[in-house]
Amino acid sequence: MIQITALEPWQDPRGGQIERVQLDNGIIAIEILSLGGIIRQLSTADSLGKHENIVLGCDSIEDYLSQQAYLGAIAGRYSNRIANGQLQFQGQSYQLDVNQATNCLHGGADGFHLKQWHMQAIEDGVRLTVTSPDGEMGFPGNCEVQLDYRLDGNNLLIDMQAKVDKACPISLTQHSYFNLEGANSKTNTQHQIQVDAQQYLPMNDVGVPIGINSVTGSDLDLSQTTSFAVQTERAVLSATNGFDHCYVLNNDDEIVRFGSISAPASGRTMTIYTNQPGVQVYGANFLEGAVGFNGEVYQSHQAICIEPQMLPDSPNQPELPGEPWIPAGGTYHHSSRYEFGIL
Numbered sequence: 457m458i459q460i461t462a463l464e465p466w467q468d469p470r471g472g473q474i475e476r477v478q479l480d481n482g483i484i485a486i487e488i489l490s491l492g493g494i495i496r497q498l499s500t501a502d503s504l505g506k507h508e509n510i511v512l513g514c515d516s517i518e519d520y521l522s523q524q525a526y527l528g529a530i531a532g533r534y535s536n537r538i539a540n541g542q543l544q545f546q547g548q549s550y551q552l553d554v555n556q557a558t559n560c561l562h563g564g565a566d567g568f569h570l571k572q573w574h575m576q577a578i579e580d581g582v583r584l585t586v587t588s589p590d591g592e593m594g595f596p597g598n599c600e601v602q603l604d605y606r607l608d609g610n611n612l613l614i615d616m617q618a619k620v621d622k623a624c625p626i627s628l629t630q631h632s633y634f635n636l637e638g639a640n641s642k643t644n645t646q647h648q649i650q651v652d653a654q655q656y657l658p659m660n661d662v663g664v665p666i667g668i669n670s671v672t673g674s675d676l677d678l679s680q681t682t683s684f685a686v687q688t689e690r691a692v693l694s695a696t697n698g699f700d701h702c703y704v705l706n707n708d709d710e711i712v713r714f715g716s717i718s719a720p721a722s723g724r725t726m727t728i729y730t731n732q733p734g735v736q737v738y739g740a741n742f743l744e745g746a747v748g749f750n751g752e753v754y755q756s757h758q759a760i761c762i763e764p765q766m767l768p769d770s771p772n773q774p775e776l777p778g779e780p781w782i783p784a785g786g787t788y789h790h791s792s793r794y795e796f797g798i799l
Contacts, residue, residue, distance in 0.1 A: 457481065458607055460577050466517045468572065474517050475575050477582050481607045484796060491520060492529035492569040493584050493603050495632050497639075498612070500796045503723025510724065512633040512748055512759050521570070523746040525754075526631040529569035530603060530616070531562035533588060533595045534780075535629040536702065536736060536768035539664045541594065543771055545623055545781060552594035557662040564593030568601070568628070581606035581613075590622065597622030597784070610797060616790040618782070625780040626788035627766035633740055633759035634726060636719035639749060644739060644760050645685045651678035651715035653703035653735065657767065657776075661695070664769050668704060668776065676701055678715065678737075687739045687757065698739035698757060702768055705733055706777055711791055717760055723799045730764035730792040733778035737762060764792045 463476035468491070475490040485507070487497040496513040513528055514520045520527065541552040541560035553564030562569065573584040581604060588599040597620040606613040616628045635641045656676045657665040671677040675690035687698035705712060707730075714735045716727040728735070738761040746754045770776040782788045 458580050460582070463487065468517055469521070472572060474572070477575060477577070479581055479605065479607050481609070483610050484607050484612060486605065486607070486612065488575070488582055488584075488605055490573045490575045490584065491517065492571060493573050494520065494528040495605075495630070496528055498632070500610075500724060501798070503798050508638045510634055510636055510639060512635065512639055512754060514747065515749055515751070519747045525633070525743055525746045526562060526569050527746065527748070528632045530628055531631050531763075532568040532601070532626070532628040533563045533593070533599060534560070534625050534771070535562050535627045535763065535765045537561055537663050539769045539772060543625065545771070548596070550594055550596055559662055559664065560593070562631075563595075566593060569631070573603070578604065578606070580608065595624055597624045599624060599626070601628070610795060612794040612796070614790075614792045614794070616788075618788040620782050620784065620786065620788075622784050623781055625766070625771035626782050627780060628788070628790050629736070629763040629765040630792070631761060631763060633743070633761055634717065635759040636717065636724035636726060637722045642755065642758060644757050645683070645687075646721055647684040647717050647719050647760060648681050649678055649684055649715065649717045649737070649760075650681045651703055651737070652713055653705050653715070654679075655704040655706075657702045657704065657734075659701070663696075663700070665702070665767065665773065665776065671703070676703075684739065684760065687741075697741035699737045700739070700741055702734045702736045702765075704767065704777060705730070705735065707731065707733065711793065714762070714764070717762065718799055720799065725797045725799055726762075727795040727797070728762050728764065728792065729795070730790075732764040732766060732790055732792070734767040735762060735764050736768075764790065
């Protein structure tokens, strides 16, 4: 039985109200905002049965609007980086918003993370919808998005669909910052990670893929359970101040296991399954300065993002796996499952 509770809304300084809804099935409790489809809180039990919030977030709409970390939000129209903010497709060229180095990052400065979504209850969760007009942040076509958050036992299910009326690349991802020791914990260094993916994308100095490599024997090899403390120890990670790399799953749009993170101190685990061809692992390397709960100024390496998605810049690199370009009249579909457990 899932209890769905409407919480007191927040006033949006841009106009209107931000809706807040809590889902609780006795195993997982999750608070969702209509702003950006944000997961504001997500509570699970530790090895002693204590329920505690394990995602970073903010206490006010003003703090969410002022931070640039995409805390808990949906990133899109195209998550991760598109080189030079440029697209070419079937003889058409498009210039996107450039908001990170020379790239369009997470759909541009005014991406889906800042949009007001419509939210309604469904049987086992909530459904959010939003429309992005033709030309927004430079992307072609009108785009209609549907996002479902559902609870099933110890699983959070995330299903995203997008329909377009012009050919457009789509890649949506959920950008929550997890700390399985609790959102009040100051570091992710005691976490452990294990990844099934056998390939990753090496990058240039602004985070754009320059090929596809095997993880075997590399500093990106996480096939065996590895302490997150290596983020400051392995040479290849120094350029990005830790993990900020996309792993490749050759899963042919089937839902497969990507990997898991765990926190021995709390006993919590989170295992991720997805139908997306890529998963970005990000150690909150540049989180420093974002204002979070109780006015706390977050520090870098305070949490971990696990972001299933299409591959960065793959609209411009057709040799990369996946089909990022959705044809006119077509539908993009992202399905991921986050399974929470105990060591």
